Amino acid sequence: MGSEALLTNAIPKPQNIENVAADSSQISENGQPIQNCIMHQLIDQGNIQNGHHIENGSLHENADGFSVRRLQLSDHKKGFVELLGQLSPTRPLSQEEFQERFAELVSMGPDHHICVIEDPVSCRVVATGSIFIERKFIRGCSKVGHIEDVVVDKGARGLRLGHRVVKHLVDHAKATGCYKVVLYCKPELREFYQKCGFMEKNVQMAFYF
């Protein structure tokens, strides 16, 4: 599903720091909750240049601390699966289940890519989207990018995080040599995707088992 839960005009809610601190993965060595954790991570990795974030060769503006990065194993404890639950029915996953699926997807290399945006204060994942690259015979062995599962947390809408996620995924498709990117969405999200540079095409049909 393209982006069922992506609405861009909601008002951001305050983040609940207590909930964050209750997760041991988000406690610093001195026992204090880690604030500005994305900034810490980026500075540690040495990939900040002039206030921008360099990832996969692309430049992502980072002025507000909300940067787009690739999904990591540690995102299991940062609310990634719960965020997907705002898009589609999703039961909790054990660390082992998450790790197994994560490994399957990582083994596909650039043909499968999930990005997230982490709130720099709460250290929770507040936006995500995925893309897989389909290899075809048509058009001289072309490639097509398929965007799926775009969702922005209810408490983080209105910050244009959805635009950043979609732009990141489109950039990924371009970098891997796709001639186009497609996605499905509810009719009410047409306008959002048109603003992202998409145009409406065909209809989607579905068969449920």
Added chain:
Amino acid sequence: MGSEALLTNAIPKPQNIENVAADSSQISENGQPIQNCIMHQLIDQGNIQNGHHIENGSLHENADGFSVRRLQLSDHKKGFVELLGQLSPTRPLSQEEFQERFAELVSMGPDHHICVIEDPVSCRVVATGSIFIERKFIRGCSKVGHIEDVVVDKGARGLRLGHRVVKHLVDHAKATGCYKVVLYCKPELREFYQKCGFMEKNVQMAFYF
């Protein structure tokens, strides 16, 4: 593209046997064109049971000799790429190009599957469709099948070959554990896919580079 060139009410045209005989891959050892080549192949492989064709554990009716099978390397010389050209702009592919993309797709195992129907008289590929299996985190690490590139040769429409291709791909998705199958198509093909058991869902958006 779901199935732009799939139209089921056209009248079948006679096959051009001369063109078939001109392709050395379709000449038998005694120099005669191979007639009923699919039946020969199936009997050689010992996978005919009571007039039906067993493939991937599924039973496919085979009374008219038009059986659904997996794409093979030899289909490069049986008009597979030219058939795709009826769906989308497609330049000819060299044997090496075809082989390289074929190997990439085969390496994905059941996560990518292309089926074809070969005309039992002309030994040309007259229908095809593909499916790839997307692995998700939502719905308890679920899977979704994506059907693409369904096309029936202009000269073989009206034989319900499109239905057979779609049914085969849906069966494949079910066998690999998908909870649903999706595709996109032009609005005029809604009814065809509804007859195949699909229901209309969202809209498709596309971004072209």
